[in-house]
Amino acid sequence: MNAPDNHLERRARELYREASRHVDPAVAARLRAARREALAKADHSSLAHRLLQLLLPAGAFAAIAFVALFMSSPVQRPTAVTPNGVTLAVDVDGELPPDAAAADPTLYQNLDFYGWLAKNSDSEASR
Known part of the structure; x- marks a missing residue:
């Protein structure tokens, strides 16, 4: 099963390299600009994703700590x-x-x- 996948991948690489040699320079420049823009957006979204990954557990921990504090100190009646x-x-x-x-x-x-x-x-x- 590994051999047909390897053959398909090799053939796709050959076609990509051949097509990239015959691309118009203006189209190539637009493709490079689009790639840079997509990578820049991906960096910003990954930063927001990392920030969310940090803040979500911190917020959950703070909520649990607040509830634990609230439950551990009952209201004292006279x-x-x-x-x-x-x-x-x-x-x-x-x-x-x-x-x-x-x-x-x-x-x-x-x-x-x-x-x-x-x-x-x-x-x-x-x-």
Whole structure:
């Protein structure tokens, strides 16, 4: 199988060399100019291709690093320590007050003071 391919290649080279000897000089000059232009475009496109080959993996690595960083540092919620030493997460955005069993008991000792503070803070803000 290798012999017919080799014969075909040799015959094509001979025909090319013979035809190139009989080419008009103006046509040859245009062919050389077209070849130079095509090679210049190929160099520019290969530069862009190489740049893309470098930037694509770098961008993917940056995205993976960002996601890994985001996933490894969870959002820390405010915590409260009860008198018996148990740490509880406090929901600061909730609309309901904390459960009496889960809240600090000292908050419920001075409820009158908190009522007075709420009443007087409104009058102070209106001044």
